[in-house]
Amino acid sequence: MTNPPGLLISAPSSGTGKTTVMLGLLRALAEDGLTVQPFKSGPDYIDPAFHRAAAGRASFNLDSWAMGAPLLGAIAAQAKGADIVVAEGSMGLFDGVAKPGEQGHGSSAETALRMGWPVVLVLDVGGQAQSAAATALGFRMYNPDLPFAGVILNRCASPRHERLTRLGMERAGLPVLGVLPRRGDLTLPERHLGLIQAVEHPDLESAIAGYAAFLREHVDLEAIKRAASSGPMGPSSAALPRPPAQRIALARDAAFSFTYPHLLEGWRAAGAETVPFSPLADEAPARDADLVWLPGGYPELHAGTLAAAERFLTCLRKHAETRPVHGECGGYMALGEGLIDKDGTRHRMAGLLGLVTSYEKRKFNLGYRRAELLVDMPGFSAGTALRGHEFHYSSIVEQPDAPLARVFDAEGAEGPQTGSRRGHVTGTFFHLIAEASA
Template sequence: MTPALLISAPRSGAGKTTVTLGILAALARRGIKVRSAKAGPDYIDPAFHAAATGRSSLNLDSWSMPPSLLDALASDAAADADMLVIEGAMGLFDGVAREPGRSGAAADLAARWHLPVLLVLDVSGQSQSAAAVLRGFAGHDPAVHIAGAILNRVGSERHRAPIATAIGALGIPVLGGIPRDATLTLPERHLGLVQAGEHGDLAARLTALADMAEQHLDLDAVIALAAPLARSTGKTAFAIPPPGQRIALASDAAFSFIYPHLLDGWHRAGAEIVRFSPLADETPDSSCDVCWLPGGYPELHAGALATAQTFRDGLMRFAETRPVHGECGGFMVLGERLEDADGVNHPMTGLLGHATSFHKRRLHLGYREARLLADSPIGPAGARVRGHEFHYATLIPGADAPFAELTDAYGQPVAEQGGRRGHVTGTFFHAIARSDA
């Protein structure tokens, strides 16, 4: 059984990702075969995890994924590793207050697999009060074991010492204190961190984070904290069956948001993934039987996409006879036009009739469950699929038929329904797993 632990925090912005990457990079540098996962729906952090460890990362989401799929994915991740490290999202207990164990909170995973939790505390602006915060988290849910703490953004030894003394009275070990250092912070944009592949100095950044972890954390104690994760004995579960035998996948700086567990599941089922780059004006391979346009940042590349005539013509020919599906950014590119943040309109493929705008941004964020209204690459008509929506685009609807009936995590209807026309389907909704399989 592979030892595993969960790294979380009381809130977003406390430094979970910085601490996690430092630990991952330091463990990998020691020659430990460490695998990682991200709790919740997040495309960006797993790519940083993979860069730090040299091994693929994945997502584990208790709301979107059926329990059998969660168990299978965690088991597979731990199968060929010396240690599994899971990074939480938002605060440890933050999730959907509806169904116990399926809230989407990182605490669900800790309770399900009896994982020790290493809590990252941002202690800037406080001292002994950090112990009160930790006491509250330690006693909040008896099924969740807070096994250690890391103090982040420590001002000095005079700052650290009384905090560590106050926490020591709780019987929870402090496994390190990280000083305030702006150079350790990774740059962000509107959907989170700037993606791993866009950092020309990523190797140097990860080296600095590994050095930080070696210098300021008790890594031997972190390793000893991990507890065995039992292997799943059930059969392999697929989140979403492959939409075809050969799948043309748009893949470049504008189209990069697709979950690793989906691609891995399709590979395991025998499907082939054939990548192409719309930004390089490439077309989907004509030997493929389905085309998938994932999310990403088309709004940052709208001008280049508008002039990629070979891509547009090739996609139109493909869509005459075979399914084409777009998620979020891919959905934007399937529309008539995309208005950028400066109010400039760029023509898109026009395979669907809507338009999208970033000129007047509005955040759309949350879990979604879709009941599909027609057959599509993510499932047959009537199927239910869980996932999420996260974007700042405003939708100008077209005259297309709706693709799905969408509700939020509390079962309330959501206005956005996507669109379908001929073989083409699209939606802002990112699919994570079938909920009716």
């Protein structure tokens, strides 16, 4: 049995327009009556929500550094019942880390190779013409085993520009699947972690519909459908991550939204129940929850609101007296004593951990993490190795609690951001992706 045929949309680098191409393509194919399964290569936790809005079907991350073969196969199997798969790459096509993880270096090319998806390379041809073919040919030949569907030329300035660029592609033997004229309005709003969240977009549906109309006018959708291919189907959903509790109160709003979809799907498939609540709306976690889970997000943008959410904070503290609470990144910061915003104002947080973090002096923290637990955390016992990803601009001012884990980057260097444990409360700066070797 095989997966539905698929493609991976990638580019030489970030900022070339592949996300808008991805969203427009997802919607255009769905408008044609196809059931479209989106995926995201790499650890990005923002794009899948945009994919879901465009395709009407949940999108999942595939990560060759953090995930072992069983988990990759189980996530790929979520495409069952779809007519076509469209995956979006991260950064440049071959960009990854120096040392391999569970299956590889974490590059989009590795995902395409493993899944058998031909690559559609989105090229920003601004400021060049025939020379763009040299770039595309270099990507085509860097790994000759990588299936290659063709190129979409983005930000083309004029018919003459298109004609000259096409000449170069013809000489290199590279199929041109579409040519997108330069348009300044085809960008998604961004902030310091990349795109804004889908829930924050002022008119996401209208934007996606516009991308689809633009793609339909300038891209050969039939050629793209014909180019799709696939590899073997992976194992069943039984290999998805196990839930850390039976009934999980899950913070879900603009301050707390960064949870990998495959985790939530694994929890659901195993029979666990997630009960969403909004700290920003001063909602309390479910009283009968076995666990409260605060995902990452943007608490620094809402620190004043969170500090004033008395019902949320009081009920969270009450829960922590007898049952576990866990926070990731932004959720971890919200569990601490205080959060200092970019203006230097300190906001009182839950006080369940001694952590104090600051955005006043930005410190960039980015990359894969391998954690070896020193004590238990929800769902995992001491000694377990976990894989995750960290991406934030905050710095630690105080961290007086016992460390939760020894934490290493992708090259094996041990770092100071160990997470914390106090009583029933745990927290990490990294976003959990999988147990090592899962």
